[in-house]
Amino acid sequence: MKLTINSNYPSVADLRKRARAKIPKFAFEYLDGGCNEDVNLDKNRSDLRKIELMPHYLSKFDQVDMKTTLFGRTYDAPFGIAPIGLQGLIWPNSPEILAKAAAKHNIPFILSTVSTESIERIGEVTEGKAWFQLYHPAQEAIKIDLIKRSAAVGNEVLVILADVPSFGFRPRDMRNGLSIPPKMNFKNMFEILKHPHWGIQTLAHGLPNFKSLVRYMPKKLDLKRLGEFMDLTFSGRLDEDRIAAIREQWSGKLVIKGIVSEEDTVKAINLGVDGLIVSNHGGRQLDAGQSSIVSMINLVKKYQKEITIMIDSGLRGGPDIARAMASGAAFTFMGRSFMYGVGALGKQGGDHSISLIKKELQQVMEQLCCQTTSDFRYHLV
Numbered sequence: 093m094k095l096t097i098n099s100n101y102p103s104v105a106d107l108r109k110r111a112r113a114k115i116p117k118f119a120f121e122y123l124d125g126g127c128n129e130d131v132n133l134d135k136n137r138s139d140l141r142k143i144e145l146m147p148h149y150l151s152k153f154d155q156v157d158m159k160t161t162l163f164g165r166t167y168d169a170p171f172g173i174a175p176i177g178l179q180g181l182i183w184p185n186s187p188e189i190l191a192k193a194a195a196k197h198n199i200p201f202i203l204s205t206v207s208t209e210s211i212e213r214i215g216e217v218t219e220g221k222a223w224f225q226l227y228h229p230a231q232e233a234i235k236i237d238l239i240k241r242s243a244a245v246g247n248e249v250l251v252i253l254a255d256v257p258s259f260g261f262r263p264r265d266m267r268n269g270l271s272i273p274p275k276m277n278f279k280n281m282f283e284i285l286k287h288p289h290w291g292i293q294t295l296a297h298g299l300p301n302f303k304s305l306v307r308y309m310p311k312k313l314d315l316k317r318l319g320e321f322m323d324l325t326f327s328g329r330l331d332e333d334r335i336a337a338i339r340e341q342w343s344g345k346l347v348i349k350g351i352v353s354e355e356d357t358v359k360a361i362n363l364g365v366d367g368l369i370v371s372n373h374g375g376r377q378l379d380a381g382q383s384s385i386v387s388m389i390n391l392v393k394k395y396q397k398e399i400t401i402m403i404d405s406g407l408r409g410g411p412d413i414a415r416a417m418a419s420g421a422a423f424t425f426m427g428r429s430f431m432y433g434v435g436a437l438g439k440q441g442g443d444h445s446i447s448l449i450k451k452e453l454q455q456v457m458e459q460l461c462c463q464t465t466s467d468f469r470y471h472l473v
Contacts, residue, residue, distance in 0.1 A: 093168075093197070095447035101436060104408045104429045107445060111435030115182060115290055116283035118268035123182045123431050126375035127260040132383065133375030136406025139383040143415040144473040147460045156457040158450065160465045162200075162400070162423050163249060163345045163366065165221075169450050170465045171413050172200035174371075174404045174427035175225040175251070175349075180208030180300035183441075184293040186434045192217050193442025197450070202251055202425070203304075210303040211241045220246020225349065227253055227326050228334060234308050234325065239341050241304075250342045251369065255350025257329045260377040293438070335363050349404075352387035357395050367400035369425060374405050385416065392420030410452025414460070417468040 101107050112120050126133030160170040173194050179186045187209035194201035195218040203214045205227040214222050224242040229235045242250060264270075269277055284291050294300075302322075309321055330348075339346055348360050349369040360368060370388040372381050384405035392401050403416050404425035413424050426449075433445025457463070460471045 095451055096440075096443050097447050097451060098437065098440070098444050101444065102448070104432060104445070104448070107429070107432040107436040107441070107448075110437075111183075111432045114287060115435050116280065116287050118265075118270050118280050118283060119182050119290075120435070121264040121268060122178065122270050123176075123428060123435075125262060125264045126379065127262050127377060128379035130375065131379045132372055132381050135383040136372065136375050136385070137408075140385045140406050140412055140415055143385070143419060145414060145418055145456075145460055145468075145471045146473050148471070149461060151461050153461045154463060156454050156462075157464050158453060158457070160423065165248070167200065168198040169453065170417055171407075171424045171426060171449065171453075172223075173202060173430050174369075174425035175202040175204035175207065175253075176427045176431060177204050177206040178208060178300060179204075179431070180297070182431055183290070183434045183438070184297040184300075185209075186431065187214060188217055189434050189439055190430055190442045191222060193446055195219065195221060196443065197446045199446065200249070200425075205238065205253075205304060206302055208300040208303060210306075211238070211247075212245055213303070215245025215247065220248075222247055223249040223251055223347075225251040225253055226338075227256070228330060229325055231325065235338075236341060237308075238304070239338070243342070243344070247344070249345045249347055250338070251347045251349050252330060252335065252338060253350060254330050254348050254356070255352075255371060255373050255377055260373070262376065289438075332359055332363060335360070335365065339364050347400075347402075352382060352384070352391075354391065354394065357391055357399070361395065361398050365399065367402060367422075369402045369404055371404045371425075374427060385419065388416070388421060389419050396420055409449050410454070410456050413449070413453050414456045414462075414468060414471075417465055418472040420469070 158169045160167050173190050187207050191201045191214045200223055201218060202223040202225050204225045224247050226238060269280060345366045347367040347369060348365055350371050351357055351360060351368050352370060370384055372384050384403055388403045400422045402423040403421045407424055407426045408429050416424050430445050434441035437444050462468055462471055
């Protein structure tokens with residue numbers, strides 16, 4: 093398919109710069125920041141950049157084929173859009189914008205339980221090709237219903253979130269009053285006035301809400317009680333019994349996102365889990381943890397033949413995808429890059445950012461003389 097790229101924004105860094113200018117500070121810093129002192133956020137990037145690739149200039153080479161098969165489906169590229177909570181706060185209607193773009197480009201889109209669009213709407217715009225990430229509900233009835241709804245719209249992959257047993261300590265969000273309920277102090281109101289395009293789009297699409305969860309909320313729930321509802325409804329801690337129950341209830345492919353240790357990987361394999369997305373939540377949960385690429389490399393060495401191992405956290409574009417694939421990842425996911433895209437370019441941001449990253453990856457593969465994504469491993473230095 094034809095790749096549509098706005099030449100004014102030829103890099104993810106350009107998209108980030110433009111998004112920062114268009115989005116209120118409280119929303120941009122929620123997207124962009126890590127936790128505590130941002131140590132793990134920075135390590136995700138620096139450790140990934142240490143990986144070097146070797147071109148084979150004299151090898152026989154025809155043309156690049158980025159198609160990658162994952163769980164029986166062939167995608168047009170080896171990357172997808174990672175789940176992000178409160179997407180509509182960052183840019184109005186962004187879940188639908190990105191889901192439509194992902195479907196057009198034939199890459200996976202993962203909807204978070206705490207995103208701002210419903211399972212049903214994303215299922216409709218992707219024709220059932222989206223994945224769904226489940227924040228584990230404390231109430232069994234809600235969990236079962238969310239799983240049934242995901243199956244009903246045709247989702248083939250259910251992702252269980254493992255790495256949020258507690259909410260990350262994020263000083264920026266605290267200073268900005270970004271909480272449930274949000275604090276509309278003078279500083280935040282001033283930020284909204286400074287970003288009229290964001291404000292107009294928010295008015296057009298409505299205030300962000302957890303649309304997949306609305307049916308479980310008490311009627312006439314005010315903002316203060318919304319926070320209490322979220323605290324009571326969700327228990328992020330997974331254990332083997334909870335995973336086993338979900339495995340029994342879900343007949344499709346089951347993935348756990350956030351596993352980084354050998355011990356948890358062995359448990360996941362024994363429970364019949366189909367895949368892992370090695371992740372540290374974009375450096376937003378444990379500042380003292382390993383980078384996602386270091387954790388992934390350790391797990392790939394021992395368990396690559398027993399379970400599908402994917403990665404997110406720290407990747408931004410084509411060169412990073414190549415580094416991760418060469419290091420053993422079966423597939424890659426990114427979140428911030430695509431949100432920078434919609435923050436910068438609105439409705440065109442999804443198509444632009446996916447096209448841009450495809451083009452970057454194509455150039456890397458051509459430069460390496462790497463014809464298919466399964467050949468990346470031969471180029472690792």
